[in-house]
Amino acid sequence: MNKTLETTEVRKLLRRKVRICVLTGAGVSAESGIPTFRGAGGLWRKFRPQELATPEAFARDPRLVWEWYDWRRGLIAAARPNPGHEALVRLERRCPNFLLATQNVDGLHLLAGSKRVVSIHGDIWELHCTACGRSREDRAVPLPELPPTCPDCGGLLRPGVVWFGESLPPGAFAAAAAAARGAEAFLVVGTAGAVEPAASLTRLAREAGAFVVEVNLESSALSSLADVSFRGKAGEILPALVP
Ligand code: BJW
Ligand code: ZN
Numbered sequence: 001m002n003k004t005l006e007t008t009e010v011r012k013l014l015r016r017k018v019r020i021c022v023l024t025g026a027g028v029s030a031e032s033g034i035p036t037f038r039g040a041g042g043l044w045r046k047f048r049p050q051e052l053a054t055p056e057a058f059a060r061d062p063r064l065v066w067e068w069y070d071w072r073r074g075l076i077a078a079a080r081p082n083p084g085h086e087a088l089v090r091l092e093r094r095c096p097n098f099l100l101a102t103q104n105v106d107g108l109h110l111l112a113g114s115k116r117v118v119s120i121h122g123d124i125w126e127l128h129c130t131a132c133g134r135s136r137e138d139r140a141v142p143l144p145e146l147p148p149t150c151p152d153c154g155g156l157l158r159p160g161v162v163w164f165g166e167s168l169p170p171g172a173f174a175a176a177a178a179a180a181r182g183a184e185a186f187l188v189v190g191t192a193g194a195v196e197p198a199a200s201l202t203r204l205a206r207e208a209g210a211f212v213v214e215v216n217l218e219s220s221a222l223s224s225l226a227d228v229s230f231r232g233k234a235g236e237i238l239p240a241l242v243p
Helices: 003-016 055-060 062-077 083-094 108-112 172-182 200-207 234-241
Strands: 019-024 097-102 117-119 122-129 135-137 157-161 185-189 211-216 228-231
Touching: 003 185, 003 211, 003 228, 003 234, 019 083, 019 172, 019 200, 055 062, 062 122, 062 157, 083 097, 083 108, 083 185, 083 234, 097 172, 117 172, 172 200, 185 200, 200 211, 211 234
Parallel strands: 019 097, 019 185, 097 117, 185 211, 211 228
Antiparallel strands: 122 135, 122 157
């Protein structure tokens, strides 16, 4: 099918469907200036995941891990939602049964105005105390001391994100999986599909009969599951699909 026709067909389909689930990854925030993990210019080109995004790395060197998160918090604080985030807000407003599952920890979907969002890999603005277990939002950039400590008990604070080997926030994956299974249309945007269990949401949706639309600069591990793949920037393709 030619691209203009495909765009028109998917635009119509997204208007007709009442149950839509969206999975986003780092690619949706790339045009806001936030680096992705994998691929050219990705964070993992410069830093090894096992040195930064695991509980073992944090236990070994909390200051190093915190320096990385503090730097990323600075980039995110300066970033604004882009036309891709905004298109997903429009999609939610006209869809009675909608869920946006994001792997991103940057909060840009919420800042854009999306409401029905589950952040399956947590939130970079949330700090958890490793000693007393309390959590609080803290948007200070840069943090005044690294590593930060808990104002209640003096314990070591950690970022409220999900590292490799850790469980997803309670209920978050279950909510996303239920929406994926119930979806008539499933949109997968800007993710390499390399991390589980997030990637399996696309498979769940597909197996339950959803029409799967992928938006990505390149082909991904999830492309073979898509009914249609749009190659290009989320900030350009999503506004064309959801004008
Ligand atoms: C654009 C674009 C533009 C660019 N427009 N597109 C089954 C099999 C094998 C392993 C496992 C398994 N199940 C679980 C595991 C282990 C592990 C895992 O998945 N390992 C894999 C590496 C194989 N998973 C876990 O450990 C998870 N926990 C878990 O399963 O708990 C149960 C359990 C407990 C104990 C033991 C075992 C299991 C947790 C995973 C947590 C992932 N955490 C991170 C860091 C979060 C915090 C932080 O931000 O620092 O999450 S890793 C990193 O990857 C981050 C991301 O959310 C995640 C996904 O990345 P994403 O979004 O796909 O980004 P990229 O960069 O990879 O891709 C960007 C894409 O965008 C590319 O495709 C570009 O082309 C595209 N793009 N610009 C459109 N403008
Ligand atoms: Zn504490």
